[in-house]
Amino acid sequence: MNVRGIEYQHIIRRIFGEVKNYGREQIQVNCPKCQERDGLPEPDGKFNLEINTAIKKFHCWKCDEPRFYGNVSRLIRLYGSKYDYDEYISYSGVDFFNSKNNDEDIEKYIAPVRLPNEMILFSNMDINNKRHIEAYQYLINTRKISRDIIFKFRIGFCVEGKYANRIIIPSYNKFGDVNYFVGRTYLKGVKPTYLNPVVNKNLIIFNEGIINWDSTVYLVEGAFDALSFPINTIPLLGKSLNKTLSRVLKEKKPNVIIVLDPDAFKENLKLYHEIKLLYSDCPEKVRYVTLDGDNDLDEIRRLKGKREVINQIRKAKEPTDIDLIRASTIIGNNKKKWDWINIL
Template sequence: MIKGREFHPILNSIFDGEIRGINETEQLQTNCPRCQELDGLSNPDGKYNLEINTEKRVFRCWKCDSPKFSGSLGRLIKIFGNTTDYALYKDYAAMFNDYDEVDDDKDFGFVELPPEFILFSDMDTKDDLHLEAYNYMVLQRQIEYPILLKFRIGFCFDGKYAGRIVIPSYDQHGDLNYFVSRSYRNQKPPYMNPKADKDVIIFNEGLINWDSLVFIVEGVFDMLTIYNSIPLLGKTLSNNLFLKLK
């Protein structure tokens, strides 16, 4: 069964049938109209850099830069389709509990871990710089090593995030969607996070058992010590999380 197949005819119409994977898979590829415009081309470039996932209802172009062109499927249809296309999309999307029309006006941004990121599972136990980060988590924060592995936590000792623990977030499909970095060297500011909309994600949703009791906590370090918990990353409940908990 192809999830999000209801959206395929809409996309096929918008992109004139030039879509790879249509009616065959959730992961589609087509030529990016934004790239075509930026490159001053009269016709599509034929590189199929625009990827669309109809199950997740998101898109991203792998070529567009500053910033990466990405967002909700509704945003894509709203930009390149007509009012009928978008109205039909909203009718189908409304069947999903996590759909919020507000997301169709947002650029989700694209999150990547820092290039200097090192997993604790890959640390060098003979390297003092690696041990500095490890001791902060295990000795000072009292976070057990298996927890570091479970949440795929790491650190950076150089680069933009030098001297920081990095706690990544992955969605229900295993894709990175955010991360929180915390200084272990008393740097200012203590927290430094990517420029991405944290209100559209549920932190580490892929690790949550929705059939069990779910705890809401304030920050990521609370999440590491409380089973089946979700950090707010702020003071209020995001709309996405509210809809999921209903």
């Protein structure tokens, strides 16, 4: 029988070591993504990464968030050397890797996030450099963020490169690796206000590395909100729960207090309901705060001080009956129902 793809199987063995069913069209190796995710020093020995050398596709049975699959060229490009890749291309003839959309896919789902090369930590800034001082003054004077917080959260800035004139607020995962960052301009009139890396946001928990799941966890909207109340606080980077955070909450069930912006009453309740469903046996652990007035946490702190932020958060509660009726109508994003009940 003619085994399709046999001519390049040795490249796969060179990259991954042990190959199951070597010499057949359907082979298996240990998945490097699984190894990375589980933080293992060695391959996991499970051979979950399936490769069909005839159709030149691969697929890991275990990786699901995100799924890890695609063309063999991509796999080799990711884990092999340039030599491996060039040799593979000489056999396979077609460079799938460079075909449309692939680069974007890889950036979105595969490539690790790295802080901008040009980033300077505030702890390393040059006080004689006007541009450094400009960035620093933005945080201290305009955002009213303290030095302690700036150093503690390893905040930096860029004066050149793609993220020039932006404050960089990094996020670290539980292994201490960067998993995201927020790039906020400190110059007036610059668009976009925020420039963040392109990643699948479903995969990250902002600052997961410093969250204590045995203590009360606060959920807020943005990174600056989190810096306003930096006590075990996770910025959602939006108003909804991503899949990873949802999974971790369900597993660890910490006390949760949701503090969305005052314009987000609906989303606040929706989130409350969503998390309560995850906490089937202990729904009382979930509470939320409706902020008074129109200001978000960051504005409250800047205008009225830290004490007022704490006062507001102390008012965390379970929703009233009326809140719940409102909430139940919006589950499932039933906008019509919601608009209707809101008029009453």
